[in-house]
Amino acid sequence: xxxxxxxxxxxxxxxxxxxxxxxxxxxxxxxxxxxxxxxxxxxxxxxxxxxxxxxxxxxxxxxxxxxxxxxxxxxxxxxxxxxxxxxxxxxxxxxxxxxxxxxxxxxxxxxxxxxxxxxxxxxxxxxxxxxxxxxxxxxxxxxxxxxxxxxxxxxxxxxxx
Amino acid sequence: xxxxxxxxxxxxxxxxxxxxxxxxxxxxxxxxxxxxxxxxxxxxxxxxxxxxxxxxxxxxxxxxxxxxxxxxxxxxxxxxxxxxxxxxxxxxxxxxxxxxxxxxxxxxxxxxxxxxxxxxxxxxxxxxxxxxxxxxxxxxxxxxxxxxxxxxxxxxxxxxx
Numbered sequence: 001x002x003x004x005x006x007x008x009x010x011x012x013x014x015x016x017x018x019x020x021x022x023x024x025x026x027x028x029x030x031x032x033x034x035x036x037x038x039x040x041x042x043x044x045x046x047x048x049x050x051x052x053x054x055x056x057x058x059x060x061x062x063x064x065x066x067x068x069x070x071x072x073x074x075x076x077x078x079x080x081x082x083x084x085x086x087x088x089x090x091x092x093x094x095x096x097x098x099x100x101x102x103x104x105x106x107x108x109x110x111x112x113x114x115x116x117x118x119x120x121x122x123x124x125x126x127x128x129x130x131x132x133x134x135x136x137x138x139x140x141x142x143x144x145x146x147x148x149x150x151x152x153x154x155x156x157x158x159x160x161x
Numbered sequence: 162x163x164x165x166x167x168x169x170x171x172x173x174x175x176x177x178x179x180x181x182x183x184x185x186x187x188x189x190x191x192x193x194x195x196x197x198x199x200x201x202x203x204x205x206x207x208x209x210x211x212x213x214x215x216x217x218x219x220x221x222x223x224x225x226x227x228x229x230x231x232x233x234x235x236x237x238x239x240x241x242x243x244x245x246x247x248x249x250x251x252x253x254x255x256x257x258x259x260x261x262x263x264x265x266x267x268x269x270x271x272x273x274x275x276x277x278x279x280x281x282x283x284x285x286x287x288x289x290x291x292x293x294x295x296x297x298x299x300x301x302x303x304x305x306x307x308x309x310x311x312x313x314x315x316x317x318x319x320x321x322x
Contacts, residue, residue, distance in 0.1 A: 012260075057218060058242060058250075080241075080259050081219060089219070093254045093261050098241050098269040099173070100254050100290035108259040129261035 012128045014142050018150050020122045022157035024113050027120055028085045030157045031111070040152035041065075042073075043145055052096065057081055060096030076101060080108065087112050093129075105140075106133055122150060173289045175303050179311050181283045183318035185274050188281055189246045191318045192272070201313035202226075203234075204306055213257065218242055221257030237262060241269065248273050254290075266301075267294055283311060 020027065030036045034050040041048040042065045052060035057080060065073040078096050081089040089110045092103035107128050114121040124146060128134040181188065191197045195211040202209040203226045213221035219239060226234040239257050242250040250271045253264035268289050275282040285307060289295040 089259050091255065091259060091261070094252065094269065097288075098250050098252060098271065099288045100252070100267050100269055100294075102290045106261050108255065108261055110259065127258075127260045129263045133261075 012130060012134050014126045014128075014134060014137060016122075016124045016143065016146055016150065018122045018147070019116060020120045020150065020154045020157075022120060022154055022161065024085050024115060024120050026157040026160045027113055027122065027153065029160060030153055031088060036156070036160075038063075040149060040156045043148040044152065052076075054096060055079060055082060058096065058098050061090050074104075077103070081110075085113065105137060107137065122153075124150075173291060173295050175287045175289075175295060175299060176284065177304065177307055177311070178282065178284045179308070180277060181281045181311065181315045181318075183281060183315055183322065185246050185276060185281050187318040187321045188274055188283065188314065190321060191314055192249060197317070197321075199224075201310060201317045204309040205313065207232075213237075215257060216240060216243060219257065219259050222251050235265075238264070242271075246274065266298060268298065283314075285311075 052062035213223035252269035
């Protein structure tokens with residue numbers, strides 16, 4: 001599915017595009033097997049508990065993160081779209097079975113994987129309902145946090161190879 | 162896909178289950194062809210303009226209703242799931258391409274059609290993020306409004322036959 005948002009809507013997005021030095025099949029495995037996902041999903045030394053991982057449109061996707069200082073981050077949501085080896089979309093706006101959520105931070109994320117040179121172009125487009133939510137996400141450390149996770153994903157996928 | 166919400170979540174739902182005296186294929190046509198949908202979608206004498214109808218998961222579904230007194234109701238959203246002749250899910254929580262929305266009323270609706278006797282069991286399950294939103298929807302006239310539309314759908318589908 002192509003996304004053709006209006007220019008105004010694109011202004012609500014935060015986007016990371018990275019060339020990741022690992023093959024798509026290994027990145028796909030690292031993303032879609034919860035026992036693997038939990039090993040790179042949040043910036044270390046925080047840890048991830050995968051509370052639900054029903055990898056299909058409308059399936060629950062729920063992670064719970066915990067920091068060494070006792071801080072926590074609870075993130076229920078649902079998968080929206082799965083295209084094997086190419087695309088995963090998920091949102092915090094809905095829970096499993098399409099049930100509306102009451103997210104502490106409302107966003108949808110579309111992750112795309114494409115071959116590029118001997119590596120993978122990894123793009124994360126994170127869409128928000130408005131500029132205020134986008135800015136809040138940025139101020140919470142979106143770019144540092146997600147880039148750190150992509151570093152961890154790259155290193156982890158290289159180990160899988 | 163089956164929906165197995167927790168009991169607590171089900172309390173956020175408004176549900177209508179009706180035996181509609183029309184065959185499923187005609188109800189499906191009346192629902193999925195925008196020129197037909199607009200003829201029964203909102204209680205008359207209000208009229209419906211279908212501003213977007215991209216019938217696929219993540220496709221825009223946008224209706225705009227207008228009353229004889231000049232009142233209007235603008236309802237952008239997106240389709241979530243389409244199972245031909247059996248099931249349509251859509252939401253106001255997201256727009257096309259999975260983009261989070263800022264709905265004036267947040268809900269997801271799952272419509273199911275099943276053969277029953279010589280007619281069709283038509284179930285509309287409308288899910289809300291919390292009890293307050295459910296109650297607001299009920300107070301806005303959910304049951305009267307949606308039942309009137311189902312009456313109109315039944316009469317319209319019978320004419321199609």
